Amino acid sequence: MDFVAGAIGGICGVAVGYPLDTVKVRIQTEPNYSGIWNCVRDTYRRERVWGFYRGLSLPVCTVSLVSSVSFGTYHHCLVRMCRLRYGSADAKPARTDITLSGFASGLVRVILTSPTEVAKVRLQTQTQAQAQAQVRAQLQAQAQCWRSSASCPALPVTLGSGPKYRGPLHCLATVAREEGLRGLYKGSSALLLRDSFSFATYFLSYSILCEWLAPTGRSQPDVLGVLMAGGCAGVLAWAVATPMDVIKSRLQADGQGGQRFRGLLHCLVASVREEGPRVLFKGLALNCCRAFPVNMVVFVTYEAVLRLTGTLLK
Known part of the structure; x- marks a missing residue:
């Protein structure tokens, strides 16, 4: 059931947060934007509303699978750890168990999300001016x-x-033809670091916040508590993820009109040298603003589907 609940929650989340994700990627990869509102105004002026949804179709098609795998892997790892350490799958997991299960969930995502992220970033940063x-x-x-x-x-x-890329599938085919299979996994090292640590933070903070917000005598909070815990967990996860997200976006956008970076370390050093340490936190405020409503929706949907399916199966 965690696979189904995760899939539905993921689709709801991407529908809420995608426009701000486009703005975030453009700020991280295009130095000509002075801030969030400058990027929003410029995108709307040149491309209207559609500009905020460039590359959306592929994430929508794949997010159900990715989110399903993420939540399913987390739950599966947690159950296995509880059985091995405490002898029962229903035992209360320690925070170490939750952290390691979240870390594993982030690792598994990379295999599925890297090609999608490459296409999304290329389409989001592609403009007629380019x-x-x-x-x-x-x-x-x-x-x-x-x-x-x-x-x-x-x-x-x-x-x-x-534009060079006519859509997500055309983008993937073009990247594979011009850059080979490695092109589809460009930036995967940064994506691996981003997702593993951020998902460990994500699930751990959600678990702790749910404990704090649960009414006395109950193990789970009410709907308002789930909304708050999910939103805050998303903000904390993106606070951890943003530095590697910047590097990931730059590596994946690289290749449009020539390759600039040789790899993760070169991109990190070159970016910091040219723009200062603050470059690693480009888009942090936007990530946090986007993460709160998106993850409120993800977790409240996830918990609602789990409760509904649990009731129907009784």
Whole structure:
């Protein structure tokens, strides 16, 4: 049942938080934005409402599977640990058990989410201005080639052409063709660090907050308590995740018009050297603002589905 509840909760969460996720990715990867509102105004001015939903279709199609695996893995690991350590799956888990199960949940997600994240980030950061910049760069290279009287290949893109990626599936196919299978898992090392530690924080903080907010004599809080615990757990998880999320987004956006970073460490060092340590917390405020309502919805839906299915199966 945790797999089903997690899937439904994940879909509800992505529907609530996707527009702010687009703004967050653009702030992290495009240095020309001075802040959140500057990015929001610029995106709306150039692309209208649709600009905030670029790349949404693939996450919606895959989030049910990913969220199902995340919550299912967490619950499965927790049950196994309780059986091994305490002899019963119904025993109350220690905080160490919850942390390790959350860590395992984050690790498993990476296999499924890395290609989706690559397509999402590429589509979110793709604008017509970038397409035009690519054309200008290609024209300059062609002109330089002619001046040197060298053999010049034909231009791969013509003036007036549209964006490079026409949609999520086209983006995945293009990345696989141009960059190979490794391109689909670009930034996976940063994604691994982001998800493992953030999901350990996520489930541990949710568990602790539920204990604090539960009425006297009850093991679970009411609906308001679940909303508060879920929202706060999401904020704490993103506070832990944001530095690696910045690096992950930059690595995955890299490759549009030339590769800039050689890997995680090079991206980290180059970003800090050029923009200072504050660059690692770009989008932190936005992540936290987005995380609270999204994870309120995720956990209240998750708990409601668990209770409903539990009642129906009795």
